Amino acid sequence: MLRRIIIVTAVHAPSAPFLADAYDSLREQELPAGWEWHWLIQEDGRGDRVAPHVPDDGRVSFRQGRPGGPGVARTMALAHADGEYVKILDADDRLAPGALARDLAALEGDPAIGWATSRALDLLPDGSTVGFPGDPAHGPVERGTVLDHWASHDYRAPVHPATLCVRRDLLLALGGWMALPASEDTGLLLALDAVSRGWFSSEVGLFYRKWEGQATGQSAHVDTAERAARMAVVEARARALAGFPWRFPPGTG
Secondary structure, eight states: OOEEEEEEEEEOGGGGGGHHHHHHHHHTOOOOTTEEEEEEEEEEBOOSSSGGGSOOOTTEEEEEEOOOOHHHHHHHHGGGOOSSEEEEOOTTOEEOTTHHHHHHHHHHHOTTEEEEEEEEEEEOTTSOEEOOSOOOOSEEEOTTHHHHHHHHTTTOOSSOGGGOEEEHHHHHHTTSSOSSSSOHHHHHHHHHHHHSEEEEEEEEEEEEEOOTTOGGGSGGGGOHHHHHHHHHHHHHHHHHHHHSSOOSSTTOO
16 A cells, blocks of 8 residues: 655635646645645635636545635645645745655655755746855754754745645644634744754755735734734744653654
């Protein structure tokens, strides 16, 4: 029986046209022998504008639900995540070639690693890409490293939460994504960092699309009061988790 990595995507109507591009990047992935992927697409709402863009492929499942933001949509999709690992893929992004195989190699190679990330490049409207300096070293990310960097660099994590691949059981133990209007993926990343070691691949794993309709480009995303509140609860959760004795794997210090 094939082992499975689950790809989870939250989508709303404006980003639905990009699903075809995301799908192409999935089809180009070469997995190790004995593995397959299953793509769970969860609409944040119940409309009729997303379904026409969902690929007709037996490896793809599409569901809808009450609107609550991308974190709610992804967490609802976990009800159908029947694989050992969960990989995030936003509807408007593309996986780089080999991304899934590298994630699996990191997580399968060390049972004490709870999550994996990789280098991301901005994908600009003209098709060009832009990278940024300051990536961590290739290899393990020690517990607490992400939170320390984030807290001292104006709430900017050293690794990109949109590149996360995580053990399903660990993801469920932490409750999935935070119930926030934004930064829910950063909240998950910091929670993971608080209880487990991670991994960073210096090879590009994601092309992060920049376009005028993306949620992080809207004015509400940078509202000063809301951002401060989001960052406060994200940090408080991570520090509370760090202060508890529970670690992944259980029994580690």
